Each structure stands twice: as structure tokens, then as C-alpha cells.
Amino acid sequence: MIRIEPREAPSRRLTVGIPIASAMLALLLAAIPLSWAGANIGEAYQEMAKGIFGSVFAFTEMLTRATPLIFTGLAATLAFRAKLWNIGAEGQLYLGAMAAVAVGTGWITGPPLLLIPMILIAGAMAGALGMAGPAYLKTRFGADEVVTTLLLNFIILIFIQMMLEGPLKDPMGMGWPQSSPVVDNAILPQILPRMRLHYGLVIALTAAVIAHIMLSKSVWGLKLRAVGENAAAALHAGIGVKRTLMSAALISGALAGLAGVSEVAGLRGYLTTDLSPGYGYTGIVVAMLAGLSPLGVVLAALFIASVFVGADTMSRAMGVSSYLADLVVSMALICVLIGGFIARFTIKITPANKKVSTTDTGAA
């Protein structure tokens, strides 16, 4: 007979080990669809590794891909820690990108030291603004932020389309719905010559460290965690619950907005409506894989970016579909969720028909 009983407290080893084990397990499980696709499994994994670590270029491509995921993962993490379910990072990312091109395409001129901070601030503010509405509706009327933020994504995307066909349209763009290019002085510089990797990564890493410090060391972070873990007790203890939620919402939106700035000003150079292949949504997966820890977000973003970049290379070399990447990421998430369940419980197996003798076969 198998029984599942709650564990007193999951050990630190488990909380760190489970996401890593889940990620590895998900990678291994990818062998099943690979063999279905008729590919040589060993070779496929080799190609995948080559796509990530095979060259400096491959590695920087992976880091480039991880950059927006760190931002959106942080956005989800900070909001989720307050039990504020911001599903709207995708929309906030586009708002941030739009603000960056609005400010950074010639309207203002100046040295990079002025322009880059300006587009970063503009993008963060635009992202925060995108989250302000849902947060207000939640704290004032109790409107479910899952619904409002999710639906806003579509509204924002259509709004961006309208802007790209209208005021933000590049007059030199030969009719394509795209914005004017970001001026040179507002472009985030490349870290290595001839590589696409840009300083957006440095900003993302800095943001992760700041988020970690704020969450664990600041009074604001303590309030945020208190509100997320038990809003009733936080309220009773005199913490301004609504104010804390609002601040978490704005910062979450700002981080998502920065993802948009980083993509536009670091990578693309102009705004189109296919700027993000769902980074906002993937950020949620990143945050969950990271166990809602800001430093974990960095690792999780690197993992997911590796899977995507590696799967791309593999699909080109082996002729299998690159959708395999989505499969691995989804399986990793499922493994982490199951792993989180196992961490909270122990599974006890008692042989049937015997009086009592228990064997602890929990994951510990």
C-alpha cells in the first residue's frame, strides 16, 4: 500500500536539487520523441550540446536568448512572490519596447550615457504603467489580475500594431509595419566584437542581484513575502497590503518593460510585432523552474535558452522539428511541479497484509 504523507519541512538540498534534477530528467525524456522522429539519439544530443557550447558564437547566442528571459522571469518572480499573478509580461514587454523606440529613434539626441538610461527608464515606466491598471483594479475592486493581465496582452499587441501602422511607422521602411531604427547612441553596445550578445545581459544580471537583495534583505521584501504568504496576517500586523501589492505590480511590469527595451535596443534595433516569441509567457516558466528565487531565475533562464538554442541547432543538423525545444521546456516544468510535490510529501510504502512496517522511500 502506498501512502502519501506531508513532510514537516522540505530540506534545502531538496529545494535546490529538485529543479536541477527535473531539468536533467526533462532533457533525458526528450530521447523518446527524438527516437520517434527517427533520429540517432546520441548524435542528436551531441548536436544540441554543440549548439550551446560548440563555439563562442553558439554560447553567446544562448546568452543573448537568455537575456529577455531573465527579465521576464524576474518580473514573474517578484509578482508571484506577492501572490499577484501577472500573466501580462508579454504585453508589458511590448510597451517597454514601444517606449524605447518612441524615445530612442531621434526624438531626443545626446550621448549614449544620456540616451541609454533614458530609454531604459522610459521602457521600465511603460511596462510599469501596463501593470498599474490591473493592479489598481485588483486592489480597488478585487478584479482577478489573471484575467485582466492576460487579456491586456492582446489589447497591447493590437495597440502596438496600430502604432506601427501610424505614428511610429518608419517612413523609410518601405511600407513594412515597423518602427524607425533606434539611433546609434541609444543602442546597447555589444559585449564581444562581432557577436550579437549585448549589455542587456549585464543589466539583467544586475537586476537579478538587486531583486535578490531587495527580496531577502529589505523591509520592502519582507513585506512583499508577508503579503504573499499570508495577506490576512500581514494586514493584521499593520503592513499596507494594497500598497505592497501595488509596488510589486509596478516593479514586475517595469522588469518586463526592460526586457522589451533590451530586445529592441540591444538586438533588433527597431520594433515589430514579432519582437518576442512569447518571452513574457516563458518568463512564467522560468520563474516556476527557479522556485521563485531571483538568482534561480538566472539559472533557469540559461537552461531554457540552452534548450531553445540547442534544439534549433539540432533540428537543422538532424532534420527533426525544433518544436522539440518546447517539448523539453514543458516537460521540465512538469517535472519541477511534480518534484515540488514530492518535496512537500514523503511517500510511504507499507507492504499489504502485514501489521505495520514502514519504509521511507521519499525522495530524500
Next chain:
Amino acid sequence: MINDTVLSLNKLSKRFGTVVANESVTIDLKRGEILSLLGENGAGKTTLMNMLFGHYMPDSGSIQVADAEGNLAPLSLGHPQAALNAGIGMVHQHFTLAENLSAIDNILLGSENLFAWRRSMDTARDKVKDIMQRTGLNAPLDTIVGKLSVGERQRVEILKALYRDARILVLDEPTAVLTPQEADTLFANIDVMAKDGLSVIFISHKLREVLAFSHRIAVLRHGKKVGEIATKDADEKIISRLMVGADTPTSPRETLSVGAPVLELIDLSVTGISARSSLEQINLTVYASEIVGLAGISGNGQSTLAQVISGLTSPTSGRLEIDNQPVQKYTPASLLKAGVGRIPEDRHHDGIIGAMSVAENLAIESLDSSDIQKNGFLRHQKLKLNAQHLSQKYDIRGPGIEAETRLLSGGNIQKLILARVFEASPRLILANQPTRGLDVGAASEVGKRLLQARQRGAAVLLISEDLDELLALADRIIIMHNGELHVAPGRDRAQIGLIMAGEVS
């Protein structure tokens, strides 16, 4: 063969990680016997009953239950359904009734065949009526449970167990929510049922009840059975010594002359969503150096009053003054600042953040203080020292100050809240059911601290359903019924009970 024993718990042990919840507990229950199970919080009473009822799987040991013929047979462990089939009924402290269903539907819930074409209501009703007649447990069967009084709900719970032909009934702190009169009725009913052959395990903290009405008393301490005594041979001293391992200290009480008014409620009204959460023109003054006891059955407006004083609800009209200063803004922060310390009614829900550390929970009401933070950042070292100091001073025991607070036992969580409240030296202390669910040791600690605060010159408003506690601690007793206050005519239990029930006003 008729065996007198109906239930035999044989050397049951249960560990949770490193914590021993029960160690080799052996208890027998006889037919028609009322056995009281006593013990401090965390002594293992609930774990033991959860194993009996199949919620937990014992690590070792066995349970035997008599079948309808009286033959003892081993109970399949870990299956609530097996326990139900064996005739074990349990009435939990927190009722498990569906409030939107009628009493009769609740009684039948779970014992009906899901796939039957039609419900045989008449037979069921006859059976319930028969049980009601035999036992004297009366409840309006067709009323929605949400509209029943607490006492009636409890009777529905017991009827539900009896309807399933329970021969063994476990009652977990059944009188916690009842008026003295209701409790007496319950005891009379149980007595009748026991004479009829029902065996009862009765979990309680109230020594007076246990002595008045059970046949035998078993005492648990630290997961072990430390004593078993026939009630006729026991007195309060003997039992409490068994429970806590020493005589319970009765707090010394000095006569103090009261000081200036600290809390004043002036024509305070709250229009709540229901009559139960409304207050009608409350006027009450609590002076420095006195403890005012607020008696009443739960759901008569005490919670609303506590919410107003905590800053969670704003009054519809009237006002609240602390030290002659009218409260302008009803928020927890502003009342905290005005000098109100609050011990919340539901300590798990409102008092602590279970997933955060003991140290953080100790500091959470004083986050603005420079002892806790500097420029918006936590002073971890101070936080730790503060927590170590308070853990020692208030004897907060658990896995440590960095551990999650939810791992603490109920008594230790309450000590944490006491430490937080009393260290802020509040002018007024609102203690809402501060000893509910606590063992004798922890409860006497709460009493001692409240008396210390009174000594220091604080005003204390003590809301409790335990009349014994109020009589022991309060200088004055006020009774709340239906959102109105009544001054207790004296310290006579019966008279207070009648006002609590709304019979006299």
C-alpha cells in the same frame, strides 16, 4: 462471547520526522464508558485520534475494535472508511458540515448510495427521529445548517455519527463553543447515550468538565500515556500535575486601583453583513490597570468588536478613543501606533505568517523601528539577537528562530504572538480568545502575562468563551449578546450563562 472492551489501542507509535507524536500508547475503552483524554497541546491527543480514525498511519502498534457482536477484531489501519464501518464516529472541534444543506441532508451525507434512483428519506428520517428520541439530541432537521446555532450544529454532527451506527464516539473539545447551559445539556445527552451502550472518548482541556462527567481519565504528555485514573479518585490537582508534570501555578492577583480610561467606545455601531456581525451602539470604557472580560457565545459580535479595535473594520457610526484621542483612521497600523496590542482570535490565520521565520514574525509589527531596519534594509543581526532574547524570555520552543513558524506548536505560536505584543508595551491589549486550544501550561502563561500587563498599568480587554478563565482573570465581566453589551450582575456562572444565551437582559 461478549467482551466488555469495545476498543483497544495497542502500543501505537507515530513519529513525524524527528518529532515523536505518540510513543507506545495503549488505551482500552469499555462499553458504555466515557473516557476523557487529557493532555497539553502537542501531547499527541489529536494524532492518536487521527490514527484511530484512519487519517494517519501508525508507525507501529495495532487497533482492535469490537464488532456488533462484541468480538474484538483488528481494524484496518489508515482507512477512514474502515473506521466508520467499525462503528467509530468522530465529532471534530471544527465542524465538518455543509452549511448550505439542511440538517437531515448533512446527516445522510456520505452514507447514501450515490447511484440510487431515489432517496429513501422516510426511513432515514424515522431512524434519525428515533435516535433523537432515545438520546434527547434535538435539532431542527429541515433547517439549513448555516442557520443553526453552534449547539444545534454540534448535535447534528453527533446525530450524523449515530446515524451511521457509531458504537464509539470521539468528541474533540465539544464544549469549546457552547454556553455552560448548552454544555450541561450535552453532558446529559451523552450520559443517556452511554447508559444505552455507547462508548465515548472525550477530549477536553477543561478539568471541571472532565471531573464532573467522565468515568475514567487518561492523560497524555509528550506523546506518552502518563496516567490513567478513575474519575472518582481524581481531583483537579492530581490531573493537572499529571498533565504538566507539576502543579499549575495560579497567578497571584493583586488589588490595583484602576487608572485613567484607556479605551473608550462611544455609541459605536457597525452594520455588518448579518446580524451576527453587527454592533448596536456599544459603550464601553476600559481603564488602565484593569482587565475587562468580555463573555459571550461566539458569533454575537465579539469578532466585529475585535476587528474595530484592531483596525480591520471601520465603525458605521460612533467612535473609538485611545487615551482620550479619537481614532481617525481605522487601519491596523494606526491602532498599533496608538498603542493597541492585539492577540488575534485565529492565531494561525491572522497572527503569524507560517512560511516565514520565527525571527521575522517576531519583528513584523515593528518594521518601522530603527531596531529592525536601517534605511529600509533589515538589520539581520539585530533581528536574530532580538529573536534569541525573546525566545528565551517567553520560552518559545521549536526548531529554532530561523525555522518556519508553521513548524511551531499552537502553544508556542501563541507565545510568539505574546512576545511580539507585550514587548511593544502597549497601552491597551486586546486579547481575543487568547487561550483557545491551548494546554493548561500555555494558558496559564497567557494569564500570567495579562496580569503582568495589568500590573504595569495597561488596560486589557479579554474576549473569551471560557467563563472559568474570565472569572479567574477579569476585574469586571461584560456579556455580549446579539451585538449588545450587558453588565454581568455578579460572578455567578448560572446568571452569566443565562445572559449569554439571551434569556435575561
